[in-house]
Amino acid sequence: MSESRKAVVLLSGGLDSTTCLAMAKDQGFEVYALSFQYGQRHSHELDCAKRIAQEMGVKKHHIAQIHLDAFGGSALTDSSIEVPKERPLEDMEKEIPVTYVPARNTIFLSFALAWAEVLEASDIFIGVNALDYSVGGDSFVFIKDEHDELHHVPIREFVEDFPRGRYKTLSINRKTWQPEWKKVKAKLRHRVGEKRCYRVHLERGDSIEITEDHSLFTIDERYQLTPIKGEDIDPGIPLIVPMTLEEAHPEKDLEYLDLRGLVGFVNAPLTKTMAREEDGFVYHRSLALPLQFPITDDFLYATGLWLAEGHITKSGQPHFSNTLPEARERVRRAFAPYDGTIKVKENGVDYLVQGGKLLGSLLLFIGFTGKAIDGDKQLPRWFWQLSRQQKETFLAGFWDGDGSRVHNGTATCAQKSSDLLHELVYAFRSLGAYPTYKPMKRQSGHVMRMCSASDFKILAELPLNDIAKKETAEKAAQVKSRDKAKGLWKSEALWKLIQEAEKPAGLATELYNRLGKYDNSVRGQRWHKLRDIELGYLMDTPLGFQMVTAIEEIQEEYMYDLSVQGNENFYANGILAHNSGYPDCRPEYIEAYEKMANLATKNATQDGLTLRIHTPLIQMTKGEIVKTGLALGVDYSITSTCYDPDEDGRACGECDACLLRIKGFRENEQDDPAPYQKKTQG
Structure with a gap:
């Protein structure tokens, strides 16, 4: 009988890592589970990890001691930082949350790498999850190469055909809301699989193809700019678009x-x-x-x-x-x-x-x-x-x-x-x-x-x-000299949204004439209104809004994405496309770490063993993860996902981790078997 393949599996005791462990075992690996006491808020997840390792029959379970709480910087390692509670799902995607622990996955993978080298194992499993926020291959993007030459090409062509090199793309600074050229950290192609794809049409003729989990930008009921997923976009919603592309000029003539x-x-x-x-x-x-x-x-x-x-x-x-x-x-x-x-x-x-x-x-x-x-x-x-x-x-x-x-x-x-x-x-x-x-x-x-x-x-x-x-x-x-409209003022969609929010449908306001159309004579009132709702700062930006006029479901085999340094957004077909997620969960990060590991270990450089880092959950929704685990017979009642459980280990039911977990079980028409302080499953 041939010797079993060995794999180190990072096991936190939560839903994702437990599913990942089950998938490793299902693939025939002999599992060595690695958990961490890193100074987190509670130890209940480690108790769960011990039980999971025992019941799922891992070869060995090791708990490493490290002290990330010495640095803090996260709600999970610093008790002075509150864990966010009862946040809408869309708010979770606006920015990297305070529950992100700096460099945690890098440290965990390094420990796993050390143990794998001792075990002479060539495989590491980690249950990171980063949905493929993707756009259609025909979406045009602006690219600047290392010679400062500008290209306006379909994203498919850039991802598949451009040689490796240093590239930048047009992006928006989320603090100043001004355009800038930012480094493309990675260009990605995703297989769509079972995900739904949509073509979104806007009032001035622009359109973009996106996956259901890809985010564009809109304005919420508090008049704040916010990402909105493809599955939540409906006709009548205003989307943020760059109103000009004046950054798309080289400084010198082409000779x-x-x-x-x-x-x-x-x-x-x-x-x-x-x-x-x-x-x-x-x-x-x-x-x-x-x-x-x-x-x-x-x-x-x-x-x-x-x-x-x-x-x-x-x-x-x-x-x-x-x-x-x-x-x-x-x-x-x-x-x-x-x-x-x-x-x-x-x-x-x-x-x-x-x-x-x-x-x-x-x-x-x-x-x-x-x-x-x-x-x-x-x-x-x-x-x-x-x-x-x-x-x-x-x-x-x-x-x-x-x-x-x-x-x-x-x-x-x-x-x-x-x-x-x-x-x-x-x-x-x-x-x-x-x-x-x-x-x-x-x-x-x-x-x-x-x-x-x-x-x-x-x-x-x-x-x-x-x-x-x-x-x-x-x-x-x-x-038309009086028509000084720039940015937001060019959008009927924005003003209709504001009008409907403040007055019953059909009534005239100081923003609109009785026909509900743009009225130059009320430009001054519009300016003051923007100030009143704290959108005035956008008057000096190149951004505006277009109303969604139609959405159609389409079939695509592949979708494409760019990871953009710092801003995590880029222009695609004249529309501002958004990326989010933990930086150390992205596919390009895992790929880069794997390359580094194969340059840094004796097993790889001397013995010719090629290390592979497996991320089987990376393109799954929480519902798909739950479905996979249930099919493999995972007992989710012994897992702990909550950021802030009580002394008895019962989940709060309000933190981001709980809400996403609950949503995953609902999508499978299942009750979450984990104990909760509040019965939030519905």
């Missing part, structure tokens, strides 16, 4: 595009080599392009104009459609250094840039593909590496090509390509505008609308060549 690889791109479909690279240039027949292709204002304007209505002909020539002489002149100047010439067609609208296939290949190579009519155009990736001034020039070309004049208080732009228009919404938000984005009603495609004074001001500041578009934007900005 050139790297054309290395263009030769292979040109030659690939050909039967013989036509292009060559020599002395820092790409040559094709009589044309030559520098490998470091300079980015001029004329080139940015021309490519923005092409993105609106242009395409590449079958003969490889860039094709434009526009009647503006000034725009045509800028296109000519953009390509003239490379022997490109303009040929206008008979209709006076369409024109080609002639000069051989190389110029068309250039546009294709740097990301300008598709046709507007086919709906497959996209914003080139390098757009987000442009400075603010460069972005304005590019977007001026696009708006001259496809944007409208301001008419009846609205400027619009329609595109069949929803992906392109979606990215353009973020592009304009990076300048300070806040356009809406919605499907067109009578035809395929999407439309972007700008309606506020701040939107028109941004349009007027673009270096447009269409004078009529520029003048109507300037005039509209002046007409």
Whole structure:
């Protein structure tokens, strides 16, 4: 008979660690249980651990003595810190609670590692639990790499395809509520399993896919910003969104595009080599392009104009459609250094840039593909590496090509390509505008609308060549000059929430006119009202609210997440996404500790034994943990989870640990067999 595999299991005497022990035994491990007297508030859980170890037949049970109470810093090790009681579940997720014991899991794992090395065991089990707060793979995130290059990519692509390195993402400081770039500690992919997933739609066209346990941000009945889980989000709830993305600009201009690889791109479909690279240039027949292709204002304007209505002909020539002489002149100047010439067609609208296939290949190579009519155009990736001034020039070309004049208080732009228009919404938000984005009603495609004074001001500041578009934007900005709405003021959802909380439905208030619509004349009252409800500090932040309009359940195999240093939130699809939880329960922490352990033990470095840290509960809800334990025959009546039991060991029924445990049993339609001071199971 082969020798049993040995495993050290961390056993606190609580529900999670007992379930973890049962799972280790079910997998055939010979269990060595390790518990700790670390100066915690009570010793009842250790009494439970002794009984559990005996009844579940562990090979050996050891209780280590350490003194974390010498440092304090936790309600579990410092009697002067009160244990929180009767908190709503959503309040438990706002921040790391005072029951967190600094470095406890790191210390526990180190003791387990020492014992495992003596036992020559290769496995450690720990019952940590950290739900996968996840978003859909198509959610766009802002990423800054170690070279300070900006990327706006689906989170799936960042997690799965970006090489290992040092990255930052746009996040919100929870103290100042200001945006900042923060380090990405880990990028994660989670298998959804049995979790429910939702697509949440907002009033201005934004949407995001989340798991039922992922949190976004809203405002509670006390007007405080608070996380809200996907399973609790309903239509009509206002969610926090960044109103501008002005942090998404590099400080310096992008000077050139790297054309290395263009030769292979040109030659690939050909039967013989036509292009060559020599002395820092790409040559094709009589044309030559520098490998470091300079980015001029004329080139940015021309490519923005092409993105609106242009395409590449079958003969490889860039094709434009526009009647503006000034725009045509800028296109000519953009390509003239490379022997490109303009040929206008008979209709006076369409024109080609002639000069051989190389110029068309250039546009294709740097990301300008598709046709507007086919709906497959996209914003080139390098757009987000442009400075603010460069972005304005590019977007001026696009708006001259496809944007409208301001008419009846609205400027619009329609595109069949929803992906392109979606990215353009973020592009304009990076300048300070806040356009809406919605499907067109009578035809395929999407439309972007700008309606506020701040939107028109941004349009007027673009270096447009269409004078009529520029003048109507300037005039509209002046007409709506009283509309100074920023941040919270832009959200009808927020004011409806405040109105409904203070007056019966249907009655007018000082915040709304009788139709319940935004009223510029009461702007002053709104300002004072924000001060009254202690939301005034948000007036100077880039945050606002959008109302949830619809929620649909979806099916996904994987969801994705970022762990962000310090803030634990990030921008996803223009919405503020939240992460929370104990820092030493996260999957990336366990992974990092396991790597360290395999570098620090004799068993691993000399004897070739690879240590594995098992976290079988890490993606389970409390209800799923209870269900698993019941299936394995765990006797939960002898476990202790409570942070503050009485002298007889009866649970208080009010602390966070008790409330979560009770919820887990309720989800399984079971009564919790543990003794309670209060009968709170219902």
